[in-house]
Amino acid sequence: EVLEKAVYASGKTGGGFDITIGSVTTLWDFHKRTKPEDKKIKERLPLVNYKNIILNKKSSSVYLKKSGMLIDLGGIAKGYAADKAVEALKREGIKSGLVSISGDIKAFGLKPDSKPWKIGIRNPRTENKEDEIMATIEITDMAISTSGDYERYFIIDRKRYHHILNPKTGYSVDECRSVSIIAKDGTVTDPFSTGIFVLGAEKGIKLLEEMGIDGIIVDKNGKIHTTLNLRAKLEIIGNSQRQKRTD
Known part of the structure; x- marks a missing residue:
C-alpha cells in the first residue's frame, strides 16, 4: 500500500x-x-529511478530492476504512520485528536472548544523566538506535512547542504526553504512536500493547483507562495513575512 502511494x-x-x-x-x-x-554520487545516480520498481499485488512482492537499488521510505513513512495512528484511534471510539510525527501532522474532529485545530508553520529562517512561527492555518480531518532545509543541514564555503536531495543530481535543492502541503491523507502530504520542494515554487504551485491540493511554499528568497484556495485561510504572522508574501 505505502509503496503504491510512493x-x-x-x-x-x-x-x-x-x-x-x-x-x-x-x-x-x-x-x-x-x-x-x-x-561516488555520479556512480550511484543510475540506480535512482522509480520506474525500475515492479510491484506485484497478487504476490505482495517488490522487484527492483537494477542490482544495488535501495528504497528509502523516509519521505512517506511518517505520513503513512500518522494516517494509521488516526485510524487506530477512531477504531477505539476516539472522536477527535491530533497526531504529530516529526513535522507530519494529522488532525481529526474538533478541539474540546468545538473549534478546528490551529497549526503553526515554522519560519525557515528564524532569527528570534518572536519569528519562530511565520503562519497559522486551521484544519480538521486533514493532514499537513512540512519539508524544510533547516532541520538537517551543514554549511561548507557558505553553501547550505541539507537532506532534501534532488533525485536527478544527488545534491541538495536550493530552490526553496520550506514547503507545507495540506490534504486529506499523510501519504499525500508527506511525499508531495518533498517532491514540490525539489520542483520549486513555480512548478510546485502549478502542480498543486492542477491536483486540487493546498500548499505553502517559501522560496529561496524568502517569498511566500500559496495555492489560491489557501490564501483566505492562511494567517501570516510577523511584519517581515507579510511583506514577503506573493499572491
Whole structure:
C-alpha cells in the first residue's frame, strides 16, 4: 500500500520525489557534516529511478530492476504512520485528536472548544523566538506535512547542504526553504512536500493547483507562495513575512 502511494507521488512529481534515492542518501552523513565525493554520487545516480520498481499485488512482492537499488521510505513513512495512528484511534471510539510525527501532522474532529485545530508553520529562517512561527492555518480531518532545509543541514564555503536531495543530481535543492502541503491523507502530504520542494515554487504551485491540493511554499528568497484556495485561510504572522508574501 505505502509503496503504491510512493510510486504514484513519484510519477506525479516527475521524479521530484523518488523512493529509489536510497543508494544516494546513504552517501550523505548530516551528523558528521561531510559531503560525499562527486564521483561516488555520479556512480550511484543510475540506480535512482522509480520506474525500475515492479510491484506485484497478487504476490505482495517488490522487484527492483537494477542490482544495488535501495528504497528509502523516509519521505512517506511518517505520513503513512500518522494516517494509521488516526485510524487506530477512531477504531477505539476516539472522536477527535491530533497526531504529530516529526513535522507530519494529522488532525481529526474538533478541539474540546468545538473549534478546528490551529497549526503553526515554522519560519525557515528564524532569527528570534518572536519569528519562530511565520503562519497559522486551521484544519480538521486533514493532514499537513512540512519539508524544510533547516532541520538537517551543514554549511561548507557558505553553501547550505541539507537532506532534501534532488533525485536527478544527488545534491541538495536550493530552490526553496520550506514547503507545507495540506490534504486529506499523510501519504499525500508527506511525499508531495518533498517532491514540490525539489520542483520549486513555480512548478510546485502549478502542480498543486492542477491536483486540487493546498500548499505553502517559501522560496529561496524568502517569498511566500500559496495555492489560491489557501490564501483566505492562511494567517501570516510577523511584519517581515507579510511583506514577503506573493499572491
